[in-house]
Amino acid sequence: MPVRPLKPCAWAGCSTLVRGxxxxxxxxxxxxxxxxxxxxxxxxxxxxxxDESDGFYKAERWRRLSIYYRKKxxxxxxxDNAASDLTDxxxxxxxxPELALDWDNLRALCRPCHNSIGERVGLLGSRP
Known part of the structure; x- marks a missing residue:
């Protein structure tokens, strides 16, 4: 079995050779x-x-809107396969934050889709 070659240490300025x-x-x-x-x-x-964002998501207005949106x-x-678990x-x-309670800025998602969209979009704010 071949042996991996030695590489220099990744620390800046260090030239010690390491393997693995x-x-x-x-x-x-x-x-x-x-x-x-x-x-x-x-x-x-x-x-x-x-704390700033958690305060919004715990507010009664958001919770009611979220529940109502998922009912609709x-x-x-x-x-289009699973029941919606979250309002995103x-x-x-x-x-x-100005679009927080805007109906046109909401979408109902299942948990797996919410997690995969969040990973892809990050904080870009664009629709996947």
Whole structure:
């Protein structure tokens, strides 16, 4: 069985050759620590913004509109196969809060379609 070739450590400025890992033994713990700090920063930023959007989605006006919309649209508008579980914004609430309660900006989706659309669209706000 062929052996993988040696590659330089991914740490900037390090020329130690490694096989099978990205970092040499000296830089691996530093890289892991750097990654943890980056994760904490991202999570902190996300959680700071989350209270704002969670407040809207817990509001009585949104809950009533969401339930009513799903009663009018009982089947997923994306796949037309499953029952709708969620009311989704076509243009996301985070980027278009003025369209939060606009009937024309809503769509009823099943959970799998909602998750797949969210992964593809991200925060672009375009219809898939």
């Amino acid at each position: 890992d990205y970092y040499c033994p000296r830089h691996a713990p530093l890289a892991a620590e750097k990654q943890q700090i980056a994760k904490r920063t991202v999570h902190k930023r996300y959680n700071e913004r989350r 649209h009982p089947v997923c508008e994306h796949c 914004h076509i243009k996301p609430y985070k980027t278009h």
